[in-house]
Amino acid sequence: MNATARIPxxxxxxxxxxxxxxxxxxTFYVRLLDLQFSALNHPDSSAAMRLSQQEMHFFSFGFHHHDLCMVKHHKLKMDNNSMLHFALAVHDPAAFDDVRRRAGEMGLPIxxxxxxASARPVTRAFCVRDPDxxxxxxxEEPSR
Structure with a gap:
């Protein structure tokens, strides 16, 4: 494989x-991001989830079956440092304002x-923390 080849x-x-x-x-993600609940566990993984004592909830922004999947492992103690963060790009300024308004209404520290600080500059950005x-x-990243 060519070392300079890029996956598109x-x-x-x-x-x-x-x-x-x-x-x-x-409750948090639906309220903040207006996500749609799309499935509890997934038919392809339900048996594996039961055996591993995990439960999955799938959520969609409306584009795919799921965009976010939250997993609860019923025997594993949560390590809150296991995921540092994820970023969501919003192309519409009004949608960005709406998410920010929701975060304020929820009383989330923003x-x-x-x-x-070294990340690529964008029009606007803010960060919040979820319950975990x-x-x-x-x-905010306007469409190009």
């Missing part, structure tokens, strides 16, 4: 992460700017 990925299709309380996280202390970075 256009976006990250979904993100899976552990949470300590599925209902609490479900950290202004990008997670990393995972950072969520929301950036």
């Amino acid at each position: 990925v256009t976006n990250l299709q979904h993100h899976v992460f552990y949470v300590s309380d599925l209902e609490r996280s479900k 950290r202004e700017g990008r997670m990393l 202390n995972h950072w969520i970075e929301i950036i």
